[in-house]
Amino acid sequence: MTTAYAALLRGINVSGHRRVPMADLRELLSELGHREVRTYLQSGNAVFTSDCDDESALAAGLERAIERRFGFTVDCLVRGAAYLREVAERCPFPAATLEGKQLHATYFSEQVDAGRLATIDKAAYLPEDFGLGDRVLYLYTPDGLGRSKLAGALAAPGLLPGVTATSRNWNTVVKLVELTRG
Incomplete structure (x- = not known):
């Protein structure tokens, strides 16, 4: 079953530090197999759909991919649409x-x-x-x-x-x- 998620990245693009361009974040999420990827603002908000139903696994995968691509660690939380509504x-x-x-x-x-x-x-x-x-x-x-x-x-x-x-x-x-x- 496909679920919509939001990825919440902690502490990026603050005063020019730990820069993660949103275009690169969208590309990275797509490379991880996620679909309907969009970003909101420059402060680390992305939405996507996935067949995976494990928020922790999605967050860990994104954290590893960001570290590989950008060379620094970013804490990520991933939350499903139902949780966000709640x-x-x-x-x-x-x-x-x-x-x-x-x-x-x-x-x-x-x-x-x-x-x-x-x-x-x-x-x-x-x-x-x-x-x-x-x-x-x-x-x-x-x-x-x-x-x-x-x-x-x-x-x-x-x-x-x-x-x-x-x-x-x-x-x-x-x-x-x-x-x-x-």
Whole structure:
């Protein structure tokens, strides 16, 4: 069965570092046997279809191919269309009434136990807030991510050891749902 996926690459094309041109990423995904390959923005979002039903295997294959082609390691998460829709539908914040820069989804490589985030005093960061979902953290930053103190606390070294995380603003979350809808 063919499934639509989004590949979320972490930390590429930032200030000219770890450059992965989107045309090259599309070509690479096609060479891996994926179909209907498209990219969105320059920040490492690609959608494709595949007969493979193993997100981890798809991510690992893409990571190996990127390292071979570009000579550096890039963490990749691959998520299916149904999961992406679920993330958008289960947002604990009023996404439809917020600007895209005020709401973010941080996708995780694995489910994070809420107890690992218990050290964060949510009240100290109000009106900023976060909620935990299925392999995702929703982050509400009314003044934007660049001014968020809560985002810094959530990104503290050692808070989530061994977990790969990559964030997208809500506009991108919605666009990836749309692009994987077919």
